[in-house]
Amino acid sequence: xxxxxxxxxxxxxxxxxxxxxxxxxxxxxxxxxxxxxxxxxxxxxxxxxxxxxxxxxxxxxxxxxxxxxxxxxxxxxxxxxxxxxxxxxxxxxxxxxxxxxxxxxxxxxxxxxxxxxxxxxxxxxxxxxxxxxxxxxxxxxxxxxxxxxxxxxxxxxxxxxxxxxxxxxxxxxxxxxxxxxxxxxxxxxxxxxxxxxxxxxxxxxxxxxxxxxxxxxxxxxxxxxxxxxxxxxxxxxxxxxxxxxxxxxxxxxxxxxxxxxxxxxxxxxxxxxxxxxxxxxxxxxxxxxxxxxxxxxxxxxxxxxxxxxxxxxxxxxxxxxxxxxxxxxxxxxxxxxxxxxxxxxxxxxxxxxxxxxxxxxxxxxxxxxxxxxxxxxxxxxxxxxxxxxxxxxxxxxxxxxxxxxxxxxxxxxxxxxxxxxxxxxxxxxxxxxxxxxxxxxxxxxxxxxxxxxxxxxxxxxxxxxxxxxxxxxxxxxxxxxxxxxxxxxxxxxxxxxxxxxxxxxxxxxxxxxxxxxxxxxxxxxxxxxxxxxxxxxxxxxxxxxxx
Amino acid sequence: xxxxxxxxxxxxxxxxxxxxxxxxxxxxxxxxxxxxxxxxxxxxxxxxxxxxxxxxxxxxxxxxxxxxxxxxxxxxxxxxxxxxxxxxxxxxxxxxxxxxxxxxxxxxxxxxxxxxxxxxxxxxxxxxxxxxxxxxxxxxxxxxxxxxxxxxxxxxxxxxxxxxxxxxxxxxxxxxxxxxxxxxxxxxxxxxxxxxxxxxxxxxxxxxxxxxxxxxxxxxxxxxxxxxxxxxxxxxxxxxxxxxxxxxxxxxxxxxxxxxxxxxxxxxxxxxxxxxxxxx
Amino acid sequence: xxxxxxxxxxxxxxxxxxxxxxxxxxxxxxxxxxxxxxxxxxxxxxxxxxxxxxxxxxxxxxxxxxxxxxxxxxxxxxxxxxxxxxxxxxxxxx
Numbered sequence: 001x002x003x004x005x006x007x008x009x010x011x012x013x014x015x016x017x018x019x020x021x022x023x024x025x026x027x028x029x030x031x032x033x034x035x036x037x038x039x040x041x042x043x044x045x046x047x048x049x050x051x052x053x054x055x056x057x058x059x060x061x062x063x064x065x066x067x068x069x070x071x072x073x074x075x076x077x078x079x080x081x082x083x084x085x086x087x088x089x090x091x092x093x094x095x096x097x098x099x100x101x102x103x104x105x106x107x108x109x110x111x112x113x114x115x116x117x118x119x120x121x122x123x124x125x126x127x128x129x130x131x132x133x134x135x136x137x138x139x140x141x142x143x144x145x146x147x148x149x150x151x152x153x154x155x156x157x158x159x160x161x162x163x164x165x166x167x168x169x170x171x172x173x174x175x176x177x178x179x180x181x182x183x184x185x186x187x188x189x190x191x192x193x194x195x196x197x198x199x200x201x202x203x204x205x206x207x208x209x210x211x212x213x214x215x216x217x218x219x220x221x222x223x224x225x226x227x228x229x230x231x232x233x234x235x236x237x238x239x240x241x242x243x244x245x246x247x248x249x250x251x252x253x254x255x256x257x258x259x260x261x262x263x264x265x266x267x268x269x270x271x272x273x274x275x276x277x278x279x280x281x282x283x284x285x286x287x288x289x290x291x292x293x294x295x296x297x298x299x300x301x302x303x304x305x306x307x308x309x310x311x312x313x314x315x316x317x318x319x320x321x322x323x324x325x326x327x328x329x330x331x332x333x334x335x336x337x338x339x340x341x342x343x344x345x346x347x348x349x350x351x352x353x354x355x356x357x358x359x360x361x362x363x364x365x366x367x368x369x370x371x372x373x374x375x376x377x378x379x380x381x382x383x384x385x386x387x388x389x390x391x392x393x394x395x396x397x398x399x400x401x402x403x404x405x406x407x408x409x410x411x412x413x414x415x416x417x418x419x420x421x422x423x424x425x426x427x428x429x430x431x432x433x434x435x436x437x438x439x440x441x442x443x444x445x446x447x448x449x450x451x452x453x454x455x456x457x458x459x460x461x462x463x464x465x466x467x468x469x470x471x472x473x474x475x476x477x478x479x480x481x482x483x484x485x486x487x488x489x490x491x492x493x494x495x496x497x498x499x500x501x502x503x504x505x506x507x508x509x510x511x512x513x514x515x516x517x518x519x520x521x522x523x524x525x526x527x528x529x530x531x532x533x534x535x536x537x538x539x540x541x542x543x544x545x546x547x
Numbered sequence: 548x549x550x551x552x553x554x555x556x557x558x559x560x561x562x563x564x565x566x567x568x569x570x571x572x573x574x575x576x577x578x579x580x581x582x583x584x585x586x587x588x589x590x591x592x593x594x595x596x597x598x599x600x601x602x603x604x605x606x607x608x609x610x611x612x613x614x615x616x617x618x619x620x621x622x623x624x625x626x627x628x629x630x631x632x633x634x635x636x637x638x639x640x641x642x643x644x645x646x647x648x649x650x651x652x653x654x655x656x657x658x659x660x661x662x663x664x665x666x667x668x669x670x671x672x673x674x675x676x677x678x679x680x681x682x683x684x685x686x687x688x689x690x691x692x693x694x695x696x697x698x699x700x701x702x703x704x705x706x707x708x709x710x711x712x713x714x715x716x717x718x719x720x721x722x723x724x725x726x727x728x729x730x731x732x733x734x735x736x737x738x739x740x741x742x743x744x745x746x747x748x749x750x751x752x753x754x755x756x757x758x759x760x761x762x763x764x765x766x767x768x769x770x771x772x773x774x775x776x777x778x779x780x781x782x783x784x785x786x787x788x789x790x791x792x793x794x795x796x797x798x799x800x801x802x803x804x805x806x807x808x809x810x811x812x813x814x815x816x817x818x819x820x821x822x823x824x825x826x827x
Numbered sequence: 828x829x830x831x832x833x834x835x836x837x838x839x840x841x842x843x844x845x846x847x848x849x850x851x852x853x854x855x856x857x858x859x860x861x862x863x864x865x866x867x868x869x870x871x872x873x874x875x876x877x878x879x880x881x882x883x884x885x886x887x888x889x890x891x892x893x894x895x896x897x898x899x900x901x902x903x904x905x906x907x908x909x910x911x912x913x914x915x916x917x918x919x920x921x
Contacts, residue, residue, distance in 0.1 A: 117552035119562040185569045192892065193562040194552075220903045223573045227580030231759060239670040240755045242584055247669070247751045248595075253587050256911050257580055307906050311914060323914035530554070568893050572900035579904045586908060587915050605853075612849050620842040623883045627834050803883045807876045813849075814868035818856035822864060 015505030017424050021521040036121035037524060042107035042422070044128050045098060050491075052094040052135060055142070057484065059087035064446075064480040070467045080463035081148035082164065088151035090142075093173050094135050096407055097180055097265060100272035101187070101218075102131070104414045105211045107422060109187060111515035111522060112205045114196025114531040119189040123182055131179035137172030141165040150461065152262070155243040155254040159235040167236055174229045177222045180268075184218030187211055196514075198533035202296070205513050205537050206289065209296040210275025213303035217264045217271075221307070225261035228254065252318050259310035267306040269403055270370075271299055273410025274341055277366055280417050281345050283511040284360040285352025288538045291344040298337035305334045315386045324383050331381035338374050342367065357509075358432040362413030365440045369405025373398060376451065391461070394454025400447045409439065412490065419494065420508045424521040425501030431493045439486030445479025512538055560793055567797040571804050578808055581760050585815060588756065592749025597820025598677055599753035602667060604658055608817035611654050612809065618647035619806040626799040629782075629792035637795070638782050644802065645775050648768050655765050659758075666742075667754050674742040675750040682742055757816055764812060767805045774798055841882045848875045 022039045025031070032040060062083040066074045075083065106124070110117050118124050141147055147169040149158040158166050191204070191212050232254070234240040241247040243254040282289045289295060311319055311327040319327075345367060354360070376398040380386050389395060419427050449472040454460075458469050465473070507516040518527050553559040589596050625640035666674040666682050674682035743751075778798055781787065787795050852871040860867060881887040886897060 115552065120566060121552060181573050185566060185573070188569055189562050189566045192565060193558060219569055219573050220576055220900075223577035224580045224907065227577050227763075230763070231580075231584070234755075234759060240759055241669055241751060242755050242759065247755070248588075248592065248749045249752055249755075250587065250591070252914075253584060253911075256914065257583065260580075260907055260911075307903065308910065311910070319914045320917040320919070322917040326913050327910075525551070564889075565892060565896070568896045572896060572903075575900040575904055576907070579907050582904075583907050583911050587911065590912070590915060609849070609853055613846070616842065616845045616849065619845075619879060619883055620838055623838045623841075624835060627838070631832070800884055803879050806883075807879050810875045810879070811872050814852055814856070814872050818852065818868055819865070821856040822859040 015503045017503050018519040018521070018523070020523050021424065021519065022524045023424075023521050025524050034125070036117070036125050038106045038110050038118050038121065038124060039422075039522065039526075041124050041128055042103050045102040045106060045131070048128070048132060048135065049095050049098055049103065052090050053487075055139070056087050056090035056095055057487070059083050059090065060480065061484070063087060064477040066463055067465070067473045068477050070465050070470055070473075072463045075463055077463050078148065081150075081461070082146035084461055085147050085150050086142055089138060089147070089169060089173070091403075092151055092265075092269070093176050094131075094138060096269040096403060097176075098131060098183070099269075099407065099411050100276060100414060101211060101214055101268075102128075102183055104207075104276065104411075104418060105183075105187065105214075105272060108207060108418065108515055109190060109211055110194065111421075111518065111526055112208050112513060113191065113194060113199050114514045114527065114533065115190065115194035116525045116527070116530075118186050119194055120186050124186055127179045127182040127186070130182065131176055134172045134174070134176030134179060137168055137175060141168035141172060144168070152258060153229075153232060154258075155232060155235070155251045156245060159232055159241075159243060160246075167233055170229045170233055174226055174233075177226050177229075180218050181222045181226075184215035184222070187215040188219065191215075196531050196533060199514075200533075202293065203533055203535075203537055204296070206278035206292070206295050206299070207272075207275035210271045210278070210299045213299040214268050214271045216300075216303050217268050217306060221261040221264040221268075224257055225265075228257040228261070231257075252314065255314050255317055256311065259313045260307070263310040263313060264303070264306040266399070266402070267302055269407050271302060273366070273407040273414075274299065276410045276414035276417070277345060277363055278341075279511075279513070280359045280413055281348050281363050282538045282540065283417075283509050284355045284357060284363070285349050286355070286510075286540050287348060287352035288536075288541050289344065290347035290350075291340075292537070294340050295344050298340045301337040302334065305330070305337065309334060309381075312381050312386070315383060316390045328381055328383045328386075332378065335374065335378055342371060342374075358427070358429060358436050359413045359417040361433060361436040361440075362409050362416070365436065365443075366406060366409045366413065369401050369409065369440075369443065373401030373403075373405055376401065388457075389454060391459055392454035393450040393458045393460055396460050397447045397450035397454060400450070405443055405447070409443075412436070412439070415490070415494075417509070418515075419497070420504030421515055421520045421522070423498055423501070424504055425497045426504045426508060427490075427497045427501060428493050431489060435486050435489035435493075438482060438489065442479050442482030442484075442486050446476050446483050447479070449473070449475045449479075512540060563793045563797060567800050571800060574804055578760075578763070581756070581763060582811070585756055585760065588749070588752050589815075589819075592752060595747050595749030596753050597823060598747060599667075599675065599750045599757075600816060600819045601821070601823075602665070602675075603757070603817050604661065605817050605821065607654050607658055608813055611651050612813045614647050614651050614654070615806050615809050618644045618651070619803050621647060622799050622802045626792070626796050629787045629795040630789060632788040634782070634785060634788075637787060638779065641775055641779050641782060645772055645779075648772050648775075652765060652768060652772075655761065662754070662758075669751050669755045669758065671741075671743060673746060673751050673754070675746045675754070676742070677747065679745060760812055760816065764805065764808050767808070771798075771802055771805060774801075837882055841878050844878055845875050848878075 022037055032044065035041065035044075062074070063080070066072070066080055066083070072080070106118070109115075145165055147162070147164045147166055149162050149164070149166055153166065153170065158170075191208060195204075231240075231242050235243060241249050243249045243251050245251060278289060278295055309327055309331040311323055312331045315324050315328070345363075376394070380389055380395060380398060416427060416432060419425070453469055453472045453476075456469065458465055504520050506519050508520075509516070514527075514531055514533070515522075517531065550559060553562070621640045621643040625637055625644060628634075628636035628640060662668050665685050666672055674685070676682060775798070778794060781794070848871050852868050855867050855871070856864065858864075880897065886893060
């Protein structure tokens with residue numbers, strides 16, 4: 001990657017936008033809707049999931065507003081049930097699952113391995129259309145009355161009792177699931193078959209390893225969710241009662257099948273974020289990553305272990321004590337690869353020349369919050385303690401620390417880090433830093449009190465609560481409003497930067513990696529000639545020595 | 548020949564084939580969900596599964612197994628013909644595969660119809676009581692199949708206890724504070740168990756699985772026959788040859804996979820506990 | 828993979844094996860073999876499936892990646908089966 005050294009020292013601001021790039025090829029709407037360019041498909045996903053994020057955010061706002069006071073002022077339980085369900089459905093299935101893979105993954109994967117595109121570009125576009133169809137179903141279900149089962153769609157409530165739009169929502173999730181499977185399939189084939197000359201497995205950027213592990217889960221786990229949803233639909237619509245206890249069915253089997261996907265799905269939602277962190281932390285420490293292979297393999301290990309622990313969501317659901325012991329024990333094992341990553345990231349910082357640009361602020365936020373989220377997960381994996389904490393706000397706080405403190409921060413981190421590559425423009429540093437700090441503070445104020453509330457026994461999914469918990473809930477709602485500002489700010493300055501941002505140049509961060517060797521924004525076919533890789537990834541140290 | 552984003556034709560062929568295999572892994576997990584449900588309930592309702600299974604027409608199941616394995620053979624030959632640019636043979640064997648697939652589905656229709664007649668379809672009209680009183684309306688030979696299906700449909704949507712009633716009065720029910728309370732299940736006739744409730748415990752789960760598994764399998768075959776129409780169209784246009792036959796080859800993989808699913812469904816659904824009942 | 832006339836013979840051989848297997852499983856189902864009825868039926872089914880995968884689906888002659896993919900799919904299926912049964916098979920109340 002000697003070309004990287006040549007282009008790596010150009011200073012941002014002295015550049016001009018390249019005339020020929022994937023954005024300037026054609027400006028018609030048709031050229032966007034029929035594009036098979038992975039970079040443009042990234043933009044399509046970016047717009048779609050941002051919209052989904054705001055729908056999910058609106059429901060979060062309703063939830064936090066209701067919880068300001070102990071009584072049901074704004075809503076009663078029926079409406080509240082719908083509010084938290086729709087929040088989760090949109091955030092999980094239509095934002096978090098596709099978030100990094102479908103946007104940054106789509107944009108970067110071919111660039112990072114030196115390919116012209118993903119293996120199946122038309123399938124890639126089809127995946128987006130399928131996603132949009134699935135999202136439309138969910139939106140229609142929302143507009144026509146919503147759904148109140150919780151995102152977990154537990155039977156027999158979802159099949160026999162709920163009078164809300166379960167069917168429409170389930171179909172929407174099912175369809176979006178196929179989009180996820182096809183994206184995963186596309187990425188797996190791309191990584192196996194499309195690497196440029198010299199790009200061996202151990203020269204792959206860690207973001208690619210993380211995406212690979214994510215894709216494995218998408219392909220292996222999502223179909224089980226699909227068949228489970230089909231069975232729920234059959235039971236609700238046609239009385240083919242596989243889970244109905246009145247017919248001798250077992251609702252706990254539904255939970256097994258649901259969590260067989262939905263626990264690994266949590267890793268779909270965090271692994272790509274870990275990939276982003278690995279890239280950014282090396283770049284802004286200007287130092288080779290500590291323990292490349294350990295970080296790479298821990299991604300795959302998380303993907304595999306993720307499939308072995310699902311029943312820890314069901315400790316109080318009526319599984320056998322023996323099964324509880326087995327699943328509890330295996331659940332602790334997941335902590336090992338996660339800890340390997342965290343330690344390696346920390347070790348990477350050691351004696352690095354650390355820069356405090358916005359993406360790096362998000363990295364520091366991620367490290368702290370993910371660690372808290374991960375460690376509290378261990379509390380919940382412990383059989384005895386879990387009985388106390390199940391279905392309390394402790395669980396809510398735990399997964400928001402991982403999903404928001406982990407994944408959403410990593411997503412914002414990645415968006416900022418690769419924004420110059422995607423758009424060719426720099427985002428403004430000052431408001432970006434402010435937003436990162438606001439997000440961090442707002443997040444902690446929102447969710448830290450929930451650990452305490454949960455420990456005190458406040459159950460999740462209730463619209464009313466005893467008065468002594470009001471202070472913590474007010475703090476949490478106040479934090480949510482700060483968090484909302486932190487999320488809205490990037491919307492403003494990132495859009496602003498499209499027109500007024502400084503021209504970035506090919507490599508504003510002096511980063512390694514093939515995506516930084518091509519112009520920003522990249523040309524339609526990514527590289528003017530197929531790159532040849534001759535060095536290890538993250539050769540930050542070596543680069544200085546060469547000079 | 549190869550698309551722009553591939554460097555070589557071989558790379559493209561390799562990628563397509565690998566992509567198909569990854570897709571089949573996805574299919575394995577999809578059917579896996581059904582098989583795990585089967586495993587759990589077979590374990591739980593061992594006898595009910597055996598007794599219910601004995602009602603299936605094992606002769607038709609055997610016939611269909613032979614038909615489907617035959618279609619796998621014709622499909623393999625079709626792929627081979629494409630690889631060797633044998634245009635006419637490719638078309639002939641695609642047609643043969645479609646014909647065998649259609650035969651399989653036709654037999655499935657006969658089997659399903661019989662289940663409707665015998666009230667062995669899950670739902671409000673379900674009745675399976677081999678030891679107890681015979682189910683009303685079953686084995687009246689003067690009643691025609693369409694009438695029976697009609698009666699089944701009427702019975703199901705007309706007077707279904709619990710669930711459908713709740714759905715009808717959905718708007719009203721949501722005004723209640725607790726949705727669960729509003730839609731509590733109610734028996735069909737107070738004080739008296741329905742024929743459905745008197746059915747052999749676990750038997751409805753078996754038939755639910757029977758329809759879910761064979762139905763999902765049949766759906767895959769219908770999709771497969773649809774895809775073959777498309778392949779046939781391009782085959783008559785002369786698109787496939789020794790240079791380019793990836794779609795035929797990949798479709799072949801799909802078709803063989805569907806065959807494999809049936810290879811497991813046949814013994815698991817049709818052949819359990821046959822020895823207890825003696826002969827059919 | 829073999830794209831020649833000779834392959835057809837192999838296909839017919841597999842077809843013959845599958846037919847024999849089908850008849851055998853049909854016949855065995857009507858014999859009282861104690862606890863062995865199900866294992867034998869499954870053994871025959873697995874044998875038939877292996878024949879289809881190796882010959883009809885050309886896995887025998889394909890690259891290592893394809894083989895790994897097939898094995899991975901089956902491995903994950905076994906995870907689903909095995910860990911679910913860890914619960915259902917160890918419930919003292921059923």
